[in-house]
Amino acid sequence: MRREFFAKQNLNLVSLFMKTSCVLAAACLCSAAASAWASKPTAAVVKKQPEPAAKTAVEATKETKTEKESVPEASEKVPSELTSPSKKVIEDINKGFTAIAEAALPAVVNVATTQIIEMKDRGFDFPKGFPGIPEELFRDFFDFERSRRVQSLGSGFIIISYEGKAYIVTNYHVIADAKKISIFLNDKTELEATLHAYDERTDIAILEVKTDSLPIGKRKLPTLEWGDSRTVRVGEWVLAIGNPFGLGSTVTNGIISNISRDLMTPSRNSYVDSFLQHSAQINMGNSGGCLLDINGKVIGINSAIFSPSGGNVGIGFAIPSDIAQKTIEQLMQFGRTKRGWLGVKIQNLTENMAESLGLKSQGAIVGSVTPDGPAQKAGIQSGDVILEFDGKVINESNRLSRLVGETPIGKACSIKIWRKGKEIPLQVTVGEFEDALQKGKIDGEEKHSDGKSAPIxxxxxxxxxxxxxxxxxxxxxxxxxxxxxxxxxxxxxxxxxxxxxxxxxxxxxxxxxxxxxxxxxxxxxxxxxxxxxxxxxxxxxxxxxxxxxxxxxxxxxxxxxxxxxxxxxxxxxxxxxxxxxxxxxxxxxxxxxxxxxxxxxxxxxxxxxxxxxxxxx
Known part of the structure; x- marks a missing residue:
């Protein structure tokens, strides 16, 4: 009985629940239909909106452009680097390069030189000609006594300008042995130049030009300012301006690749040991041209390129402005350089050399000592390793040359050497390089005694x-x-x-x-x-x-x-x-x-x- 009673009660509850659900569902449908009918606009409310006026072609074009610019396609993704701030940076860089070039070009010149090559007599007479063949034809081929004119091109830039004259910097190798020097301004005006002074050790020359022949108001030429190459960092933008292949003023850009490149040039008196290496394209004819920083100031003088094929491969070298400026100041003041001199020939100390000498630190090893020079008087010997000069540690041999060269002549300096496993302090009085060169002391060598004959x-x-x-x-x-x-x-x-x-x-x-x-x-x-x-x-x-x-x-x-x-x-x-x-x-x-x-x-x-x-x- 109890089971039948509870079974009947369960059926009644289920039936009641189903009836209640149906009633609620019907109520919800009626409510939704009423809401939809109430939101439907009446005839009084719905009015035909006036059609917009026809757009002009210009307005339509502008609207189309605006839509295209403002709403990219769904498949496009706007990269973050092309957002408006980045575009502005690129525009600023372009404007900056343009401004630098426009300001610097009037102060950059093309240098043209003429050399006279004397031809030697070969010791025989040229033919007197044959019937029907002019004698001049043979003379052109066999007249070896006639001199030849050879022209070369380079670059330069103006550093000092007065009302009637100006001074131009270029490379010495551009004008070496030249019989005639001409410079061409940016507006193609030609002026004759003379050699004011030069320094072969740094490959720098200063030319002087008279501007009296120019129209009044143009006799004072624009100049370039010096920058500080010591503050230059690898990766900075640079511009090179010069006269490649005689094409005229040409501007190229690149970055600083290295700030202290030693080219190990074969010149005996090479003084530059830290060239600026850059990627701005320079070629033959760029020698003597300027290398500018992003402020439009000269940080280097373009002098050489590295090229296996003869063309540009993105490796150019410039004399740093800190060396060039000091050299030019002396050339302008004295007509020559005045540098310190120690009287030694030195060489880089490699790790293997240091190990051979039982030395862990770096320095400059002395190859020879000039007789009666400052080093010999101070007691320096061949084979000594110079560790310090005037309180400064020596890291490479060329650096010692710079330190000595920039030391005032006659100054007494402390020097520390390494000899037979010991550090020895010495005192040396700096001499003058140019005076020693004039007296023939630079080529002085140590004297040696005869050796005895012996088998191999x-x-x-x-x-x-x-x-x-x-x-x-x-x-x-x-x-x-x-x-x-x-x-x-x-x-x-x-x-x-x-x-x-x-x-x-x-x-x-x-x-x-x-x-x-x-x-x-x-x-x-x-x-x-x-x-x-x-x-x-x-x-x-x-x-x-x-x-x-x-x-x-x-x-x-x-x-x-x-x-x-x-x-x-x-x-x-x-x-x-x-x-x-x-x-x-x-x-x-x-x-x-x-x-x-x-x-x-x-x-x-x-x-x-x-x-x-x-x-x-």
Whole structure:
């Protein structure tokens, strides 16, 4: 009974719930229909809106453009870098470049030079002509006594201007040996220029032009201001203006790639050791042109490019303004430069060289000391490493040249050297470079005593003999030579890798505190064996090449030396004196007239070029 009662009660509850749900659903539908009917506009409310007036074609075009600009397509995504602020930055950069170029172009000039090349007589008469052939035709080909005119082009910029004259900066190599110099202003006006002063060490020249021939009001030419190259950072925008290929004023832009590039130029008196490297395109004819920063100020003088093919590859070099400005100030004031001089020839100290000398810090190693120069008077010797000068630490050899050059002449400076494993403090009084150059002291070399004759000796892939008498005679004016003569360098040896070559003269060998002068060939091999016994990894050699001292650090690698000895088995036996080709003069890397190398006899690298040597300080 209870079950039947509860079953009936459950059915009644379900039925009641379903009826209630149906009633609520019907009420909701009625309410929605009533709301829709109430919101429907009546006939009085609905009125036909007046049609808009016809739009003009201009208004329609503007509206279309506005819609296109303001509403991008659904598939397009506006990148963040093209938003209005970025566009404004790009526009500002473009306007900035334009403003710099417009302001600087009137102060940049084209430099044209004419050189007279004297032709030598070949010692024979040219033909007098044949029937029907003019005699002038043969004269053009065979008249070697006639001089030739050679023209070259470069660039420059105006730094000082008065009412009747102006001064222009350019590279010295642009106007060197020129018989006539002309400059062309930006408006194509031609003026004749004269050489006011120059400095070959920095490759800078100053030209003077008279502007009296120009119309009144145009006689004072626009000038450029100097910037500070010491504050330049890698990645900054720069503009180069010059005269590439004689095309006239040309503007290119780029960035600073490096702020201290040492080109290791072959010039004996090279003074610039920190060129600005940049990517602004410069070519032949850009030499002497200006390199400008984003403020339109000169931060460099374009001087060289690196190019395997002869064309621009985006690697240009400029003389920094801090060096150029100091040089130009002296040239304007004295007509020449006045720089400090120490009287040493120096070389970069590499890690291997430092290890050979038992030295951990950097410095400049002394290759030679000028007799009766400031360094010799102070007690500096060949082989010393200069660690500090006037309280400043030396990091590379060229930097020492700059520090000494910028020191006032006659100033007493403290100097710290490394000699035989010890630091030694000294005092030196700075001399004048130009005075020493005029007196011929710059080319001064240490005097050496004669070496004794000895057979050939070999070590580390190097064959050495006594210095041939022929070579000694050529250097007789500089004093008797001392050392051993390299007759062959094995191609698989560390000596070949470092650049030692036949014809070099090894003067001495060094290991930490031990320094030995080489008088006989056997001295060289004995020194190498001694270094092996003491487990040294490197030895340092002082070498004379073309009359200039140079240091080489050689690795003591027994494996390479064994290979060198194996290769020697297939070679002819060595000789006890100078080789026959040395005696005949066929391959000696010295000419008969002087001690300069013959072209083609030695590899083409800066150390083998005429007048090449380490930096002078």
């Amino acid at each position: 000796s070999e070590a580390l892939g190097i064959k050495v003999s006594s210095i041939p008498q022929e070579i000694k005679q050529r250097y007789a004016q500089s004093g008797p030579l001392k050392g051993v003569f390299i007759v062959k360098v094995d191609s698989n040896s560390s000596a070949a890798e470092e650049g030692l070559m036949r014809g070099d003269i090894i003067v001495e060998a060094n290991i930490e505190t031990k320094r030995q002068e080489l008088n006989e060939p056997k001295d060289f091999s004995d020194f190498v064996e001694s270094a092996k016994r003491t487990k040294h990894k490197n030895i340092l050699l002082l070498v004379m090449r073309n009359g200039e001292p140079k240091y080489f650090s050689l690795k003591i690698d027994e494996e390479l030396e064994n290979k060198s000895k194996e290769n020697k088995k297939n070679e002819p036996k060595s000789f006890s004196s100078a080789p026959s080709d040395l005696k005949s003069g066929n391959s000696v890397p010295f000419s008969k007239d002087d001690a300069k190398p013959k072209r083609g006899m030695v590899p083409d690298h800066p150390a083998n070029k005429d007048n090449a040597s380490g930096p002078a300080a």
